[in-house]
Amino acid sequence: MLDNTxxxxxxxxxxxxxxxxxxxxxxxxxxxxxxxxxxxxxxHMNFVGDSMRGASLDRCVFDYSxxxxxxxxxxxxxxxxxxxxKLACADFSSVKLNGTTxxxxxxxGATLIKTKINWGDFNKAKLHKSNFQMxxxxxxxxxxxxxxxxxxxxxxxxxxxxxxANLRYANLVNTNLTRxxxxxxxxSNANITGAVLCQVLTEGWVIKNIKCDxxxxxxxxxxxxxxxxxxxxxxxxxxYSWFPSFVYYFKDKMHALDPYLISVIxxxxxxxxxxxxxxxDEIKGEGLYPQIEFSNRGRKMPLKWKK
Numbered sequence: 001m002l003d004n005t006x007x008x009x010x011x012x013x014x015x016x017x018x019x020x021x022x023x024x025x026x027x028x029x030x031x032x033x034x035x036x037x038x039x040x041x042x043x044h045m046n047f048v049g050d051s052m053r054g055a056s057l058d059r060c061v062f063d064y065s066x067x068x069x070x071x072x073x074x075x076x077x078x079x080x081x082x083x084x085x086k087l088a089c090a091d092f093s094s095v096k097l098n099g100t101t102x103x104x105x106x107x108x109g110a111t112l113i114k115t116k117i118n119w120g121d122f123n124k125a126k127l128h129k130s131n132f133q134m135x136x137x138x139x140x141x142x143x144x145x146x147x148x149x150x151x152x153x154x155x156x157x158x159x160x161x162x163x164x165a166n167l168r169y170a171n172l173v174n175t176n177l178t179r180x181x182x183x184x185x186x187x188s189n190a191n192i193t194g195a196v197l198c199q200v201l202t203e204g205w206v207i208k209n210i211k212c213d214x215x216x217x218x219x220x221x222x223x224x225x226x227x228x229x230x231x232x233x234x235x236x237x238x239x240y241s242w243f244p245s246f247v248y249y250f251k252d253k254m255h256a257l258d259p260y261l262i263s264v265i266x267x268x269x270x271x272x273x274x275x276x277x278x279x280x281d282e283i284k285g286e287g288l289y290p291q292i293e294f295s296n297r298g299r300k301m302p303l304k305w306k307k
Contacts, residue, residue, distance in 0.1 A: 007040045014042060015050070022051045038076075178219050192236075196221065202240070212236040247293045254290035259283050262292060 009017075014037070023032025035055035043063040047070050054074040063083040070090045077092075079099040087102070089109040101121035108128040112135055120140040127147045135155045142162045151171040157180055164184040172187075174194040184204040191211040198219050213230040217223040250258070259280075266278045282293040 007037070009037075009040060011045050014040070014045065015047075018047070018050050018052060018055070021053070021055050025051065025053045176219065207237050207241055210237050246295075247291050250290040254285045259285075259292065266294070 017033075017035045017037065020033045021035035024034050025032075035052065035057075037060055038056055038058045039060065040057075041061045042065055043061055045062075045065045047065060047067045049069045050067075051071045052075050053071050055072075056076045057072075057080055058076050058078045059080060060077070061081045062085050063081055064085060065082075066086045067082070067090055068086050068088045070087070072090060072092045072095055075095055077095055077097055077100055080097075080101075082100070082102045082105045084104040085102070085106070087105055087107045087110055089111075090107065091111045092115055093111055094114045095112075095116075097115055097117045097120055099119050100117070102125045103121050103123045104125060105122075106126040107130050108126055110127065110130045112130060112132045115132065115135045115137070117135065117137045117140050120137065122140065122142045122145050124144045125142075125146070127145055127150050129149045130147070131151050132155050133151050133153045135152070137155065137160060138158045140160045142160060142165050145162070145165045147162075147165055147167045147170055149169045150167070152175045153171050153173045154175065156176045158176060159179045161181045162185050163181050166186050167190055168186050168188045170187065170190040172190055172192045172195050175192070176196040177200055178196055178198045179200070181201045182205050183201045186206045187210055188206055188208040189210065190207075192215065193211065193213040194215070195212075196216045196219055198217060215225050215236075217225055248262075263280060266280060270276055270278055276296065278294055278296055280292060281295050284291050284293075
């Protein structure tokens with residue numbers, strides 16, 4: 001039976017327990033004792049540089065604690081909370097973090113190699129230069145997170161939400177991004193060569209100077225884009241940049257000359273404003289609501305992969 005009792009200990013007591021845990025690890029179980037602190041409230045404490053390797057910390061609350069440089073390798077941390085904690089250069093390698101929240105936490109330079117995360121929360125977390133290589137992450141929220149220069153190389157990132165995240169200069173080489181929300185994400189100067197972009201949301205994404213030799217449009221990596229060559233420099237950005245679009249609906253019916261007259265207006269607007277590049281994407285003259293769809297400097301999304 002799951003024990004949901006809230007447990008509290010003094011900082012001195014907790015530090016002593018982790019010292020025993022370190023001895024247990026270093027002696028390979030011959031002395032010391034494994035730290036079992038499931039469900040403990042460890043908020044507002046200082047653990048800088050401590051070792052929590054192999055400790056049982058399920059459902060622990062580390063909110064607002066200083067865990068910079070802490071070694072969590074081999075620890076149990078399911079459904080734990082690190083809200084607004086300091087975790088710079090902390091090591092979570094190979095740890096299962098299912099249900100764990102890092103909301104607003106600072107994890108700059110943290111190591112999360114081969115972590116397994118399901119229903120995690122990194123909303124507004126600072127993850128600059130962190131490392132998620134070869135991790136398996138599903139159903140996790142990275143909204144508004146700072147992931148600049150972070151590496152997700154060879155990671156599986158399935159059904160995650162990166163809305164409005166900063167992924168500038170990120171390494172997404174061979175990353176599986178199936179069913180991931182990349183809306184409003186800044187991927188400037190990132191590298192996505194070999195990434196799986198299947199059923200991704202890309203509205204408002206920024207891909208300036210993105211590096212990409214090729215991508216896969218299916219989860220099994222059977223549909224390679226381009227098929228038998230590499231993207232030329234800047235080609236991916238040119239093809240798949242997202243630009244604002246809007247639709248003009250006709251109140252009654254569309255007359256035969258309306259598309260021509262509107263094209264003349266669009267041409268005049270483009271000539272009068274060098275920063276404006278309106279184009280007509282689609283004309284629908286039939287149906288209950290005749291309409292013309294426009295975009296500025298680009299084509300419509302979602303992505304329609306071109307071979």
